[in-house]
Amino acid sequence: MTAAGAGGADGGAARAEREAVERANQAFYDAVEAGDLEALGELLLDGEQGESVSVVHPGWPVLRGRGHVLRSYALIMANTDYMQFFLTDVEIASADGTAIVTCSENILSGGPAQEDGSAGDLVGGLVVATNVFRRTPAGWRLWSHHGSPVLSDGPEEEDGGTGTAGGYPQGPDESA
Numbered sequence: 001m002t003a004a005g006a007g008g009a010d011g012g013a014a015r016a017e018r019e020a021v022e023r024a025n026q027a028f029y030d031a032v033e034a035g036d037l038e039a040l041g042e043l044l045l046d047g048e049q050g051e052s053v054s055v056v057h058p059g060w061p062v063l064r065g066r067g068h069v070l071r072s073y074a075l076i077m078a079n080t081d082y083m084q085f086f087l088t089d090v091e092i093a094s095a096d097g098t099a100i101v102t103c104s105e106n107i108l109s110g111g112p113a114q115e116d117g118s119a120g121d122l123v124g125g126l127v128v129a130t131n132v133f134r135r136t137p138a139g140w141r142l143w144s145h146h147g148s149p150v151l152s153d154g155p156e157e158e159d160g161g162t163g164t165a166g167g168y169p170q171g172p173d174e175s176a
Helices: 011-034 037-043 047-052 066-078
Strands: 054-056 082-095 098-110 122-136 139-149
Touching: 011 037, 011 066, 011 082, 011 098, 011 122, 011 139, 037 066, 047 066, 054 066, 098 139
Parallel strands: 054 139
Antiparallel strands: 082 098, 098 122, 122 139
């Protein structure tokens, strides 16, 4: 596997590959932050491989298939007026056309505006994520995203009981 800081005779190629994966990973988070479902769709594997695309949002069951994954993001985007990711602990490894990115998502998000027109509550959360990319002729495409919330050590829920897990709205099978 190729990891950050790989050297050797093919160090330049490994560095270029790592940078391409890093750009694809950042494009994924940029699309989610912007609520840009079209851009997100361009980043996912498609065609015959589209049915193998998967996502696990914090607190949600696994969703499989490109259509189900895109619908889940549409639901999140429709119910979240503001979302910002601060990525830390980013590690990238790749081999044989597959890349794995692990990171911590420090998320700041806000729900729909209040009835009086004021901004919705902002919620902070920490999620550890694994993103798996496949190299395609069109570039690196997201194959799988798995986010798991990091639970707080405090006696009260980190999200204050607002029905979020790591900054994400709870899935359709979860209750607030």
